[in-house]
Amino acid sequence: MPEPIIRIDNITKCYGPLTVLDGLSMNVLPGEKLALIGPSGSGKTTILRILMTLETISGGHIEVDGAQLFHMPGKDGLAPADERHLHRMREKIGMVFQHFNLFPHKCVLDNITLAPILTKAVPKAAAEKRALQLLDMVGLADKARSMPAQLSGGQKQRVAIARALALSPKIMLFDEITSALDPELVEEVLNVMRKLANETDMTMLLVTHEMGFAHDFADRVLFFDRGKIVEEGKPDEIFHSPKQERTQSFLRKIVAAGHRV
Amino acid sequence: MIDWSGYITLILQGAFVTLELTIMASILAVIMAFVAGLSRVSKYFPIRALATAYIEFFRGTSVFVQLFWAYFVLPFAGIELTPLQAGVSALGLNAGAYGAEVVRGAIKAIGRDQREACVALNLSRSQAMRHVIIPQAIPLILPTFGNLAIELLKGTAVVSLISLSDLTFQAQVVRAQTGSTLVPFGTILLIYFLMALAISYGMRWIEGRATRGLDGMRT
Amino acid sequence: MDWDWNFVWQIMPLLLDGLKITFLATVLGAGLAAVVGLVFAILRIAAPRPIAKLTSFVVEFIRGTPLLVQLYFIFYVLPDVGVRLPPLLAGVIGLGLHYGTYVAEVYRGGIENVPRGQWEAAKATNLTSRQTWIHVVLPQAVPPMIPALANYLIGMFKETPLLSAVTVLELMNQAKIVANSSYRYIEPMTLVGVFFLIMSLVSVFFLRLLEERFAPVEER
Numbered sequence: 001m002p003e004p005i006i007r008i009d010n011i012t013k014c015y016g017p018l019t020v021l022d023g024l025s026m027n028v029l030p031g032e033k034l035a036l037i038g039p040s041g042s043g044k045t046t047i048l049r050i051l052m053t054l055e056t057i058s059g060g061h062i063e064v065d066g067a068q069l070f071h072m073p074g075k076d077g078l079a080p081a082d083e084r085h086l087h088r089m090r091e092k093i094g095m096v097f098q099h100f101n102l103f104p105h106k107c108v109l110d111n112i113t114l115a116p117i118l119t120k121a122v123p124k125a126a127a128e129k130r131a132l133q134l135l136d137m138v139g140l141a142d143k144a145r146s147m148p149a150q151l152s153g154g155q156k157q158r159v160a161i162a163r164a165l166a167l168s169p170k171i172m173l174f175d176e177i178t179s180a181l182d183p184e185l186v187e188e189v190l191n192v193m194r195k196l197a198n199e200t201d202m203t204m205l206l207v208t209h210e211m212g213f214a215h216d217f218a219d220r221v222l223f224f225d226r227g228k229i230v231e232e233g234k235p236d237e238i239f240h241s242p243k244q245e246r247t248q249s250f251l252r253k254i255v256a257a258g259h260r261v
Numbered sequence: 262m263i264d265w266s267g268y269i270t271l272i273l274q275g276a277f278v279t280l281e282l283t284i285m286a287s288i289l290a291v292i293m294a295f296v297a298g299l300s301r302v303s304k305y306f307p308i309r310a311l312a313t314a315y316i317e318f319f320r321g322t323s324v325f326v327q328l329f330w331a332y333f334v335l336p337f338a339g340i341e342l343t344p345l346q347a348g349v350s351a352l353g354l355n356a357g358a359y360g361a362e363v364v365r366g367a368i369k370a371i372g373r374d375q376r377e378a379c380v381a382l383n384l385s386r387s388q389a390m391r392h393v394i395i396p397q398a399i400p401l402i403l404p405t406f407g408n409l410a411i412e413l414l415k416g417t418a419v420v421s422l423i424s425l426s427d428l429t430f431q432a433q434v435v436r437a438q439t440g441s442t443l444v445p446f447g448t449i450l451l452i453y454f455l456m457a458l459a460i461s462y463g464m465r466w467i468e469g470r471a472t473r474g475l476d477g478m479r480t
Numbered sequence: 481m482d483w484d485w486n487f488v489w490q491i492m493p494l495l496l497d498g499l500k501i502t503f504l505a506t507v508l509g510a511g512l513a514a515v516v517g518l519v520f521a522i523l524r525i526a527a528p529r530p531i532a533k534l535t536s537f538v539v540e541f542i543r544g545t546p547l548l549v550q551l552y553f554i555f556y557v558l559p560d561v562g563v564r565l566p567p568l569l570a571g572v573i574g575l576g577l578h579y580g581t582y583v584a585e586v587y588r589g590g591i592e593n594v595p596r597g598q599w600e601a602a603k604a605t606n607l608t609s610r611q612t613w614i615h616v617v618l619p620q621a622v623p624p625m626i627p628a629l630a631n632y633l634i635g636m637f638k639e640t641p642l643l644s645a646v647t648v649l650e651l652m653n654q655a656k657i658v659a660n661s662s663y664r665y666i667e668p669m670t671l672v673g674v675f676f677l678i679m680s681l682v683s684v685f686f687l688r689l690l691e692e693r694f695a696p697v698e699e700r
Contacts, residue, residue: 052381090383101378105396114392115382167382321680325641325652326673333659334669411544418546422645429549442557450545450553457544 003066005030005171005203006051011060013046013227020046022227023060030170031201035214035235038224039250044207048173051205052095053086065092065170091119094169098176100156102148102163108135109144112163120167127166134162138192154185158192165196171203172196178210186210193217211254215239223247268435272445275431276452282345282417282427283456286352287410293357294406298364299390312361319358325419327351332423344425348417356413360406367401368394400472407464411457418453428452488667491658495671498654505571505650506637512576513636514629517583521591524584543581548642550574555646571643575636582632590625591617623694630690634683638676651675 004027013021021043028034036044049055050062053069062069071078072085081089103111112131116122122130135141138158148156157177164172174193178186190213197204197217208214214221214235221238223231223246231244242248293315300312319327332347342350371394379389421430432445439445523535542550551574558565565573594617602612644653655668 054377054380087383087385090380095381097374097378097381099374101374101381103375103378103393103397105393115384118388118392119383119385164381317681317684318677321684322673322676323638323641323652325639326669326676329652329656330669330673333665337666415544415546418548419642421548429546429552432549432552436556442560446549446553446557450541450549453545453549454541 002030004028004063005032005065007061007063008047009061009063011050011057011062013043013050013055014058020227021050021057024228026222026229026232028171028203028205030203033197033204033217033219034206035218035221036205036207036224037209037211037214037221037238037250038230041226042224043227044222044224045175048095048175048205048207051171052093052173053090064089091167092170093173094164094167094171095173095175096157096160096164096177098180100148100153100160100180102156102160104148107145107147108140108151108159111148111159112166115163116166131162131166134165135159137195138162139188152185153181154188157181157189161189161192161196169202171205174204174206174208176207176209178208209254211239211251223250225250268439268445271431271435272428272448272452275426275428275449276456278345278426279414279417279428279453280456282348282352282420282425283410283414285349286356286413286417289349289353290356290360290409290413291406293354294360294364297357297361298368301361301365302368304386315354316358316361319355320362324351324355324416325422327355328419328423344420344423347423348420348425348427352413352416352420355416356409359409359412363402363405363409364398367398370401371397400468403464403468403471407461407468410460410464414453414456414460484664484667487662487664488671491662491668491671494654494658495651495668495675498649498651499675501568501648502637502640502650505568505575505640505643505648506633508572509575509579509636509640510633512572513579513583513632516576516580517587520580520584521587524588539581539584542577547574547578547639548645550578551642551646567643567646567648570646571640571648574646575639575643579632579636583629586625586628586632589628590621593624594620626694627687627691630683630687634680634687637679637683 006026006028008024008026011021011024012019020041024043024047036047038044046055050057051064051069057070061071067089068078068081069089070081070086072081073079103114106114109128109131112134113122113124113127116127116130117124132141132144135144138161140155140158140162143151143155143159148159151159161177177193178189181189190210193206193213194217196202206214206217216235218235220232221235222229223238223242223244225246231238231242231247237243238247239251242251297312297315300308301316303309303312328347328351331342331351332344335342335347368390375393375397376389379393384393417427418429420427421433424430428449432449435445436442520535520539524532524539526532527535551571554565554574555567555570558570598616598620599612602616607616640650641652643650644656647653649657651672655672659665659668
């Protein structure tokens with residue numbers, strides 16, 4: 001049994017008086033494809049944002065690829081991590097956002113090459129070569145010189161995926177990446193995800209409302225509600241024979257709204 | 262009959278000084294606007310505090326007072342400035358304080374999403390500023406900077422009161438020597454107006470260049 | 481640099497006299513600007529086209545040229561056509577006209593910010609034009625204008641030193657007179673700076689209050 005690549009140990013996250021995550025623990029194995037489902041405000045997006053260091057934790061520990069995420073070795077034991085440590089940790093993690101967050105003032109190619117050039121000192125020519133390969137993989141090789149404003153939502157999101165992949169992270173986080181897309185553009189993004197799942201051994205965590213896709217894509221599904229993991233298991237178990245009442249009622253509502261499972 | 266040719270030369274010399282003053286003060290203002298504006302969003306408290314003090318001080322006091330202080334009071338502290346230096350300093354620092362607020366506002370306006378994308382791509386804060394945030398802030402800053410430039414131009418008139426031979430000063434000279442009032446003052450009003458128009462059109466051209474290809478940008 | 485506190489107490493009454501004139505000029509100038517701005521705004525919107533265009537040009541011209549030169553114009557040129565004004569009056573008119581152009585813009589912007597739908601709803605409920613203005617438009621247009629107007633008021637206050645150029649004995653002028661007659665520059669100039677700084681801090685405080693109370697409701 002390999003060592004978990006992500007170890008979340010009893011974390012709490014509070015926004016002032018509001019407790020969003022309460023004593024949450026979970027492990028992720030290398031190469032696992034995880035789907036996080038649950039109602040809004042259940043904390044699933046918060047976990048992704050915490051892993052990407054966009055938020056801090058109020059308590060507990062997180063270990064990523066063998067090293068503490070928010071703590072570093074100090075004089076006596078562990079000290080809170082400084083920016084340099086966080087910077088090193090972030091090299092292993094990439095994220096794709098719901099609203100793409102492309103850089104509107106740079107063309108597609110430059111969007112993808114910016115971070116490799118600046119943070120990994122990759123020479124421009126090599127970065128562009130890799131970028132074109134990634135664009136080819138997501139099916140947008142001909143859009144290399146286009147500006148983001150000229151792309152559709154689905155195209156923008158595929159560029160965003162390529163941009164995150166350019167840094168070769170070990171762990172990729174996908175935060176509701178199809179929720180902001182018009183329905184007819186969702187499939188092209190899901191296709192890229194399927195490709196990534198099949199062709200790479202990256203660890204992937206997906207927060208999504210696309211239940212059908214989650215079922216096909218994931219090795220393991222976690223159902224979140226009010227800051228806790230209510231139930232987890234293989235897709236078939238969760239979607240076809242959920243054990244917990246809350247899971248059942250959530251899935252009933254989803255099916256009623258037309259998301260096929 | 263008054264021989265106007267000599268006086269026209271004086272007026273034109275004044276116009277040249279006004280132009281010189283406007284350009285040099287504008288350059289100082291832009292530099293200060295970015296230095297102070299960026300310092301206002303720094304994570305180090307002393308830098309933020311210093312920038313805030315500079316901005317509140319220069320915005321809060323009258324340009325005229327600042328100019329007089331620079332020209333008449335500083336010599337007592339051992340700093341002798343020529344009228345031109347005093348003028349450029351006072352006007353530039355004053356306009357820079359207003360500009361700093363514009364820069365800060367524009368940087369804040371480039372929303373959270375862009376900054377989060379930079380974190381996800383592991384860009385350092387200064388890399389994020391340089392390559393992502395500031396380039397997007399510039400189109401937001403330009404229109405107001407254009408207005409500030411025109412205000413600066415109008416502000417240059419006060420240097421005539423510390424005997425700098427700008428456009429207004431020369432008009433006073435012409436008035437004193439010829440007794441004619443409408444011609445000198447009317448003429449310089451026209452010249453100022455034309456300069457202001459030139460700045461407006463110039464800024465609009467720069468805005469056009471800076472926003473090429475950015476139609477999808479939320480502003 | 482030696483600071484003489486005795487000198488400070490000596491000149492304080494003179495400076496306070498100047499401060500009084502500064503306040504007077506500001507208040508009168510603001511009053512005039514409020515009225516002039518209204519006239520400009522109405523002419524630009526409602527007058528027949530040639531007059532509206534002429535007004536626009538005049539407004540842009542006054543807004544685009546230095547206040548100091550306009551003051552000189554009023555003070556030196558007008559006497560040549562027979563209109564000789566006392567300095568304070570000339571100063572107030574200069575301030576009023578110059579800031580009137582800024583105020584006209586604030587009025588226009590404020591009115592335009594009232595959504596079209598409000599006018600339409602008023603029409604649909606059969607309100608007269610007068611009723612529409614008084615009960616629907618102005619109550620929505622005026623509050624957001626207040627911070628902007630207050631800002632210009634403060635700006636006007638800070639430009640009153642220019643009036644010294646047309647011999648008005650406001651604060652700055654008094655300080656200069658004191659400095660010139662006693663050859664001590666540091667105390668009067670610093671005091672003037674301090675007065676303005678205090679006024680500015682006080683006004684920034686009030687401005688924040690006004691902004692909180694009257695800021696436009698919509699948040700992006």
